[in-house]
């Protein structure tokens with residue numbers, strides 16, 4: 001496996017506008033993207049861009065609100081009404097090679113490889129196989145692509 005950049009931490013929130021105001025007003029976030037719907041994933045999503053450190057590139061907090069009660073985030077919010085840390089996302093150079101390696105390692109992959117919020121292919125690994133951490137694997141954006 002070739003672990004790449006830590007792309008984002010996914011944070012489930014009951015209300016994305018309230019969460020944006022919190023990150024802006026309480027945490028002083030300077031760059032927050034406009035929320036957009038991902039109906040195929042059942043979520044409304046936006047990104048809080050965090051500054052880098054020691055010359056390294058920053059990362060993102062991905063704020064996720066359920067679009068409806070069938071959303072994969074809805075059950076999490078039902079169990080955690082305030083929301084909270086939901087998943088982590090690591091980049092890999094080749095999503096299909098990564099999928100094959102995790103499958104060979106007996107890790108449960110949740111659903112098909114699909115296009116995520118950054119416009120590149122992603123899949124999820126079951127938290128019970130990943131030290132309790134729901135893990136998203138994302139193919140690194142090609143050089144020059146927006147992400």
Ligand SMILES: CC[C@H](C(=O)O)C(=O)SCCNC(=O)CCNC(=O)[C@H](O)C(C)(C)COP(=O)(O)OP(=O)(O)OC[C@H]1O[C@@H](n2cnc3c(N)ncnc32)[C@H](O)[C@@H]1OP(=O)(O)O
Nearest residue numbers: 010041043072075076086110116117118124127132133134
């Ligand atoms: C793709 C767009 C965007 C992007 O970055 O590109 C996103 O990230 S979208 C993010 C939302 N989509 C997903 O999360 C898809 C993958 N998730 C799932 O398939 C489910 O949420 C799943 C299987 C992780 C949980 O399903 P469900 O909630 O129906 O199951 P349970 O509540 O019964 O949970 C089973 C077991 O897992 C524990 N659990 C559930 N969610 C999490 C979590 N986020 N982190 C850690 N553990 C989690 C839960 O506590 C249960 O454990 P148990 O000991 O049995 O109580």
Ligand SMILES: [Co+2]
Nearest residue numbers: 010062089136
């Ligand atoms: Co994500």
